[in-house]
């Protein structure tokens with residue numbers, strides 16, 4: 001049985017992944033806040049139930065996924081009574097293991113995890129720290145795990161996930177530029193969504209260095225090479241590296 005404290009976006013994704021198309025899905029208990037999400041999950045999946053209180057989740061489940069927003073974590077945890085039997089899997093971005101162990105004492109095991117929204121489709125490669133059999137068992141069900149042996153390594157994985165919105169914003173820039181060339185706005189968006197969706201599929205099937213895939217999409221002297229060289233000359237890779245450094249510094253407090 002898995003308990004979730006915090007029933008928002010990421011919980012909905014993990015619970016959908018745990019419950020969809022599985023012959024014998026695990027029982028799932030949800031905390032009561034996030035009413036619409038909880039109600040929707042409970043009506044879609046017979047293995048899911050919404051509890052009366054956050055403590056009700058802890059009283060019935062041993063494995064607890066923490067998925068409230070980081071600023072409210074301390075207040076939420078302060079009201080809960082953990083037991084040594086509890087295994088706490090914290091999705092809270094940037095909240096250190098030491099802090100979590102203190103807030104969730106005397107929980108027996110505390111693990112940080114970085115689930116991805118693709119858990120809903122069973123496709124979240126979830127970074128975990130430290131290695132933990134219970135975390136592996138849960139997140140193997142929704143796409144697999146990558147183990148960070150040190151917390152600073154987990155922070156680096158976390159920083160890498162901070163790039164999604166900027167990546168989508170880059171695609172928005174391309175779509176808007178295309179619309180500016182006189183192409184109808186919806187058609188421009190659909191075109192950009194299609195070409196990058198296809199690129200994403202090539203990416204997910206690719207195993208070697210990324211530079212190999214870059215080469216495949218580039219004719220020497222061609223227009224892909226021109227745009228990439230232009231952006232590199234303008235300092236885009238350095239800007240990205242520096243922004244990632246700043247995210248990492250924030251995550252490490």
Ligand SMILES: NC(=O)c1ccc[n+]([C@@H]2O[C@H](COP(=O)([O-])OP(=O)(O)OC[C@H]3O[C@@H](n4cnc5c(N)ncnc54)[C@H](OP(=O)(O)O)[C@@H]3O)[C@@H](O)[C@H]2O)c1
Nearest residue numbers: 006007008009010031033034067068069070091092093115
């Ligand atoms: N979204 C992602 O892709 C993602 C990925 C990895 C990690 N995370 C982490 O996961 C956590 C949740 O993110 P999210 O995007 O799922 O946020 P979210 O959609 O805002 O969900 C947070 C949920 O917590 C509920 N909540 C608020 N106060 C509560 C309380 N006192 N007790 C129990 N639940 C309470 C909220 O309920 P109400 O709606 O009633 O306020 C809401 O349903 C964050 O710490 C984030 O860093 C998110």
